[in-house]
Amino acid sequence: MSLIQVSNLTFAYEGSFDHIFENVNFQIDTDWKLGFTGRNGRGKTTFLNLLLGKYDYSGKISANVHFEYFPFQIANKEQQTLDVINDITPDYQHWELMRELSLLKVSEDVLYRPFDTLSNGEQTKLLLAALFLKENHFLLIDEPTNHLDMNARQLVSDYLHTKSGYILVSHDRAFLDNCVDHILSINKTNIEIQKGNFSDWWENKQRQDQYELAENEKLKKDIKRLSESAKRTSIWSHEVEKTKNGTRNSGSKVDKGYIGHKAAKMMKRSKSIEHRQQSAIDERSKLLKNVEHADSLKISQLAFHKNQLAELEHVSINYGDKTVCTDVSFTIEQGERIALAGRNGSGKSSILKLIYGEDIHYTGTFRKGSQLKISFVSQDTSHLQGNLTDYARSNGIDESLFKSILRKLDFSRVQFEKDISAFSGGQKKKVLIAKSLCEKVHLHIWDEPLNYIDVISRMQIEELLLEYSPTILFVEHDREFCQNIATKIVEL
Structure with missing residues (x-):
């Protein structure tokens, strides 16, 4: 076991005014099966490329492992599949490869066919088998399920369930649930890690979102009530202060000391209400930063003249x-x-x-x-x-x-x-x-x-x-x- 430590990571693409990451801090255990999720365009693939050292960034990423990216880029897809495996992982024992292929239910004969004649599912399984033969490597697996049928997805998911030491980018909920034990999520304003599978993370997120939405509504009402109260108190204080220079209805002189004391007391109360109002505003500003807005979509389909x-x-x-x-x-x-x-x-x-x-x-x-x-x-x-x-x-x-x-x-x-x-x-x-x-x-x-x-x-x-x-x-x-x-x- 070792740790991948990310400290104050900041990155923006050249010519862009917007940071993809800004002062990001977290750590990853290399024994984890880590699911990586977040909305499109938030920087999942960018982060994988930063781990691979493809871009310059500020901050620090420290790790005692080598990173390997999936899918592996193959220069010549027309060569035999066994040669493709040898290019990816030169130092392996044949029995180790056969063990991995057995887990993935891939027959040995595919090794002696041109790689480009294999189906998408077979190619994915072969490349994963080759990459997991590498020792002391932390795998960055980027959306392996695309174009895989349901049976192939289940096989690959079951295979990853037996492994550890990877980051898996996938948007397939059932696939993630079966083969990850932690979730790394890129939110709107931060990156966070939680223990558990995708369903655990999603349940926690919904609970947190509902709590923040309820708190937000409560604070909105508090701010409105305090604002109205502060306004009334300020008016009362002003009216009382004006009576210092007037007379009572009976014609007797007013007690300016008493009225001044009363006005000051009201003003103090007004300031207290304003302070509470500002505190409520400050608390509200901390909420809803990572609540994902998913407004309803609409579709207006034409009716056909026949059923x-x-x-x-x-x-x-x-x-x-x-x-x-x-x-x-x-x-x-x-x-x-x-x-x-x-x-x-x-x-x-x-x-x-x-x-x-x-x-x-x-x-x-x-x-x-x-x-x-x-x-x-x-x-x-x-x-x-x-x-x-x-x-x-x-x-x-x-x-x-x-x-x-x-x-x-x-x-x-x-x-x-x-x-x-x-x-x-x-x-x-x-x-x-x-x-x-x-x-x-x-x-x-x-x-x-x-x-x-x-x-x-x-x-x-x-x-x-x-x-x-x-x-x-x-x-x-x-x-x-x-x-x-x-x-x-x-x-x-």
């Missing part, structure tokens, strides 16, 4: 001589939230593209309603570039509504001035989702919409789909999201 929007009967899809799926049959009816499930490579994305209208070769019967309008969110965000204003105009959506949705998804106004290509992976995905929510359509088709998206935004999207019940067909490997959202599951 059934589309139907597939015994559909098979082929690419050349390769069959990706066979005998697929299901219908899409208004109000249904359909999860398309299956292992990677089972044809889920191909089915979505077929229904959306792309030129996909298929056999069988496929029907969809005439004049059916569809909004599509793809997995790919690499095409996104330019500013948000031009993007809204080129896609024919309302710019104000588009930016309002992004604000609700935790975009700062500073982001609106940046080029989309500079956004984080999660922020780019939010651009696609916000665009989709702005489009007036009968059906939404989303292909792995939650990749890279933070947990709080996932919960906002869940609430949206549950409240408005739009017709949606989606592929998503976040188990909890699917369980909460899907009204029907189609297994390929």
Whole structure:
């Protein structure tokens, strides 16, 4: 066991006026299974890069371990997988590698295939196995679940559960709950560490947020009451002071000493109330700094003239001589939230593209309603570039509504001035989702919409789909999201 000590860490990107981190202090035990969470754009990947020494910073990071980043960058993906393993971890015993592959349920024969022929799940498992062979290394595992199907996620989660000595960035709640024992969270104003899994952290956060919101309301009422009381007392004191130079109704002279004493007493009371009021204001200023604002999203879907929007009967899809799926049959009816499930490579994305209208070769019967309008969110965000204003105009959506949705998804106004290509992976995905929510359509088709998206935004999207019940067909490997959202599951 050793410690990673972070002291007075301060960092901002060159040319930026905003600090990503400012005077941050905490320590990490290298035996921990540490889950790393925070909203998109808060600096999770930046912090991992600081540990790797990629950027200059002020403050100090001290550690007696070597850091290793996942996913490992592979120069030549066409070489044999065994050669890729040797490049990552030259000094290992073959039996050790086989032990790791056994835990991950990967057969030995994949080692003798070109790396680029392996599925995403197989590549992820092989790279994790190779990295955990390294001794005295603290692993920085950055979003390993993206593009993994549910079965692969469960296997990788179970594997990490048997390990220790890593930071894991993931937004999949069930995945984190199974394999971490501490949570490192980047909040709005600080970084904090708590013992327990994600659900423990989230329960504590909600409890703290509710306490602060209740205290805030109480102090707001106290400040208002004290303000009104101070104002009344000040007026009374002023009126009493004026009577020193007047006379009583009986015509006798006033007792200026008594009245002066009474006025001073009232003024003292007024000052006391003002002091209490200021104390209440000071206490209130300490609250709500880390309460995440997750305003409700809205969707306005068009009603279709028929209850059934589309139907597939015994559909098979082929690419050349390769069959990706066979005998697929299901219908899409208004109000249904359909999860398309299956292992990677089972044809889920191909089915979505077929229904959306792309030129996909298929056999069988496929029907969809005439004049059916569809909004599509793809997995790919690499095409996104330019500013948000031009993007809204080129896609024919309302710019104000588009930016309002992004604000609700935790975009700062500073982001609106940046080029989309500079956004984080999660922020780019939010651009696609916000665009989709702005489009007036009968059906939404989303292909792995939650990749890279933070947990709080996932919960906002869940609430949206549950409240408005739009017709949606989606592929998503976040188990909890699917369980909460899907009204029907189609297994390929």
